[in-house]
Amino acid sequence: MLEVTPMAAEVINELTTQSEGATDDIGLRFALATEQDSQAALELSLSEAVDGDEVVAAPAGAKVILEPAAAQFLEDKVLDVRQDDEGNPAFAIARQETSD
Numbered sequence: 001m002l003e004v005t006p007m008a009a010e011v012i013n014e015l016t017t018q019s020e021g022a023t024d025d026i027g028l029r030f031a032l033a034t035e036q037d038s039q040a041a042l043e044l045s046l047s048e049a050v051d052g053d054e055v056v057a058a059p060a061g062a063k064v065i066l067e068p069a070a071a072q073f074l075e076d077k078v079l080d081v082r083q084d085d086e087g088n089p090a091f092a093i094a095r096q097e098t099s100d
Contacts, residue, residue, distance in 0.1 A: 002066065002074040003096055004058035007081045011089050012062040019046045027055065027063030030070040042070060044091070 004012075012028045019026055025048045033043045047065065049055050054071040056064040066074060077093050084090040 002056050002064060002071070003078045004056060004062065004064055005078065005080045006059045008079045008091065009059040009062035011081050011091075012058065012064065013060055016046060016063070023048075025049070025063075027065045029053070029065040029067070030074065031067040032069040032073055040073065042073075042093075 015028065016026045026046055027049070029045050029047045029049070031043045031045070033041050049065045050067075052068050054066045054068070056066065058064055064079065074093070076096050078096050080092045080094060081089045082092045
């Protein structure tokens, strides 16, 4: 299952509380889209879960919503936040560390 770092949860909470008409049901939703060159790409939006979505309860009450294909793609990943070149927060996805 997707792991969400505390820093990513904090940014998700900031985004969802700033969203117009925000409710407790709103979360950061990942959907898998196929680009024209057949590469998979993740689409991010702020929305409520729909039937079939997987909801990940993250730290500090943040909510991450995964459509089924995205849930499968992200099942062994970690959602974190890094700073972009301008110092703004940007979501980053990495593989989960496995302990042998």
